[in-house]
Amino acid sequence: KIINNPSQLGSSHYDFVVVGAGAAGPVIANRLSESPDVTVLLIEAGVSNVDQLLTMVPFLAPSLQPRSPILWNYTTVPQKGLNGRTLDYSRGRVLGGSTSVNFLIYNRGSDDDFDRLASVVQDSGWSASSVHKYFLKSEQFVSSPAQAKLVSQNADPKIHGHGPVKVSLPASPLFFDSLVVNASKSLGGRFPFNLDLQSGNNVGFSRVQSFIGLDGRRCSSAVAYIEPVQNRPNLDILIQTQVTRLIKTGVTTRGPAFNKVEMASGPSAKRFTVMASKEVILSAGSLNTPQILMLSGIGDRSALEEFDIEPIVNLPDVGKNLQDHPLMSNYFMVNSGLSTWDDVLRNTSAFNSDLAQWQSSGGGLFANAITGSYGFNRLPTDSAAFNGISDPSSGPKSGHLELIFHDGFTATVDAQPQPPKGNFITVNTAVVSPTSRGTVTLVSKDPFTFPKIDPAFLTTNFDILAMNQVVKDTHTFLSSRTFNGLISGPFGPVTEAKTDAEITAAVRDAVVTIWHPTSTASMSPRGASWGVLDSDLLVKKTSGLRVVDASVFPHIFSSHPTGSIYIIAERAADLIKEAWSIPVGP
Numbered sequence: 405k406i407i408n409n410p411s412q413l414g415s416s417h418y419d420f421v422v423v424g425a426g427a428a429g430p431v432i433a434n435r436l437s438e439s440p441d442v443t444v445l446l447i448e449a450g451v452s453n454v455d456q457l458l459t460m461v462p463f464l465a466p467s468l469q470p471r472s473p474i475l476w477n478y479t480t481v482p483q484k485g486l487n488g489r490t491l492d493y494s495r496g497r498v499l500g501g502s503t504s505v506n507f508l509i510y511n512r513g514s515d516d517d518f519d520r521l522a523s524v525v526q527d528s529g530w531s532a533s534s535v536h537k538y539f540l541k542s543e544q545f546v547s548s549p550a551q552a553k554l555v556s557q558n559a560d561p562k563i564h565g566h567g568p569v570k571v572s573l574p575a576s577p578l579f580f581d582s583l584v585v586n587a588s589k590s591l592g593g594r595f596p597f598n599l600d601l602q603s604g605n606n607v608g609f610s611r612v613q614s615f616i617g618l619d620g621r622r623c624s625s626a627v628a629y630i631e632p633v634q635n636r637p638n639l640d641i642l643i644q645t646q647v648t649r650l651i652k653t654g655v656t657t658r659g660p661a662f663n664k665v666e667m668a669s670g671p672s673a674k675r676f677t678v679m680a681s682k683e684v685i686l687s688a689g690s691l692n693t694p695q696i697l698m699l700s701g702i703g704d705r706s707a708l709e710e711f712d713i714e715p716i717v718n719l720p721d722v723g724k725n726l727q728d729h730p731l732m733s734n735y736f737m738v739n740s741g742l743s744t745w746d747d748v749l750r751n752t753s754a755f756n757s758d759l760a761q762w763q764s765s766g767g768g769l770f771a772n773a774i775t776g777s778y779g780f781n782r783l784p785t786d787s788a789a790f791n792g793i794s795d796p797s798s799g800p801k802s803g804h805l806e807l808i809f810h811d812g813f814t815a816t817v818d819a820q821p822q823p824p825k826g827n828f829i830t831v832n833t834a835v836v837s838p839t840s841r842g843t844v845t846l847v848s849k850d851p852f853t854f855p856k857i858d859p860a861f862l863t864t865n866f867d868i869l870a871m872n873q874v875v876k877d878t879h880t881f882l883s884s885r886t887f888n889g890l891i892s893g894p895f896g897p898v899t900e901a902k903t904d905a906e907i908t909a910a911v912r913d914a915v916v917t918i919w920h921p922t923s924t925a926s927m928s929p930r931g932a933s934w935g936v937l938d939s940d941l942l943v944k945k946t947s948g949l950r951v952v953d954a955s956v957f958p959h960i961f962s963s964h965p966t967g968s969i970y971i972i973a974e975r976a977a978d979l980i981k982e983a984w985s986i987p988v989g990p
């Protein structure tokens with residue numbers, strides 16, 4: 405059941421306490437509570453997702469940006485690589501976490517990304533072939549009979565799974581996206597067509613599969629993993645409650661145990677505690693998980709002492725190694741041959757009519773995510789970006805770059821105002837194998853003070869050269885004869901830039917986040933002196949404490965992360981069950 409205040413908890417003891425109901429937490433809570441003998445408490449700082457219209461209507465996801473009551477409303481420190489700009493750095497603060505507010509693009513991660521993970525942490529259980537069953541267990545491709553032709557040309561349903569997360573092609577396919585697919589088919593080479601990016605090969609151009617069910621509604625982790633089980637008698641879901649720290653409860657042969665969780669419903673509210681007799685699982689995301697660890701005395705000893713926090717476990721890598729994909733908008737004007745959604749966004753009656761259509765039937769433009777086509781590609785093999793470094797991608801099935809196509813002016817990414825007239829397309833471009841590394845650090849021992857977030861965007865030569873290349877790739881892609889006569893010209897400094905120096909200058913002014921922070925509590929081999937977790941996700945040198953969320957990846961995956969986090973969480977649930985002799989299901 406859902407509980408709104410810690411004072412209403414029926415018990416102060418559970419077998420497992422899961423902190424954070426984002427992508428990972430609900431998977432763990434759902435799978436552990438499958439066993440009726442096990443009691444589980446899931447604690448979420450944010451409110452319920454029910455009745456939050458903007459979390460449900462796929463097309464309106466960007467309206468939550470850059471600030472909203474259901475976001476944490478974080479800001480980065482000034483970014484040296486971005487001419488000192490600070491960036492809004494959204495995370496969801498609601499049941500479903502960032503899966504309730506994200507832009508719905510589904511990827512499961514490339515085989516190479518999983519194989520590199522297995523190799524780096526020396527655990528074959530994370531290899532692509534080993535986790536394949538968890539991919540199948542987590543997701544399910546859905547389509548309506550009316551989509552039969554679209555599906556046959558743009559997806560491979562037989563490679564998909566049977567899990568609770570529903571993924572689908574656009575309910576209202578747009579002409580522009582069919583042009584993107586045709587352009588990749590005709591260009592080939594560095595821009596190949598890929599029928600289904602969930603094949604394990606994540607290089608190529610394709611229609612987007614999105615986290616949307618046949619009802620036209622976002623399928624977040626809350627919808628997929630919480631709603632169906634929220635009335636289980638052995639599962640309590642406590643919302644509007646922030647975990648403030650974990651408390652040491654003893655010492656075992658592995659190290660200190662942290663089985664007590666402290667929490668409060670606000671900065672001045674009474675603090676409550678709850679005990680996890682078996683384990684605490686931190687799933688608070690890549691920014692809040694390291695913050696909670698540090699507040700609990702787990703982190704870099706000297707950094708903790710600076711804030712008068714007793715260092716209990718010296719793990720200097722907590723909060724280090726922050727990685728994210730830099731993202732930027734490339735705008736182009738289009739002529740009347742292409743009708744774009746700009747007209748809907750500017751016209752209140754058209755907007756209201758599309759919303760009414762979604763509300764009555766779950767269909768129409770608003771049942772689409774804001775992108776219908778995209779692609780990942782590799783840098784040219786002779787790119788100067790590789791000078792002096794080894795290829796940062798995990799292998800040939802992983803891209804270095806990404807191009808995301810939008811049939812309109814997506815003013816949401818870099819907060820450019822939508823021009824008052826004209827029709828546009830936007831190509832959002834990203835570097836998906838970045839080499840910049842940032843940090844999450846404390847600024848106070850007060851859990852309600854935001855941590856200091858420094859993604860350190862574009863602080864390496866590789867990242868800046870790769871970003872330059874993807875701008876040029878965008879021009880090359882759009883010069884395909886498929887677009888003949890449709891694109892009338894560049895719009896804005898990024899696409900108007902001509903020389904490398906002009907492109908670099910425009911890039912530094914334009915790059916923002918794609919909101920994919922990872923790797924701040926990274927796995928490493930058992931016994932390694934670096935990293936925060938062993939490969940079974942247990943926090944090193946501690947007992948009874950695991951991390952399961954986007955923090956755990958030593959290297960950011962070269963794709964949109966939610967699908968791969970579901971896979972990690974599904975395997976983590978089995979690891980936890982095995983550790984406590986709880987029957988593992990199919």
Ligand SMILES: Cc1cc2nc3c(=O)[nH]c(=O)nc-3n(C[C@H](O)[C@H](O)[C@H](O)COP(=O)(O)OP(=O)(O)OC[C@H]3O[C@@H](n4cnc5c(N)ncnc54)[C@H](O)[C@@H]3O)c2cc1C
Nearest residue numbers: 424426427428449501502506507508509647689692954966
């Ligand atoms: C605007 C935006 C667009 C994105 N677009 C995409 C996309 O199109 N495709 C994709 O795959 N990914 C996308 N992402 C990224 C993706 O959503 C995240 O990578 C993923 O949700 C991370 O999962 P997580 O479990 O690590 O953390 P989160 O999903 O962020 O969940 C963490 C949860 O923990 C809760 N929490 C934090 N601290 C505490 C505390 N102290 N006490 C209690 N609860 C706490 C938070 O409120 C939150 O609910 C996007 C993200 C954003 C913000």
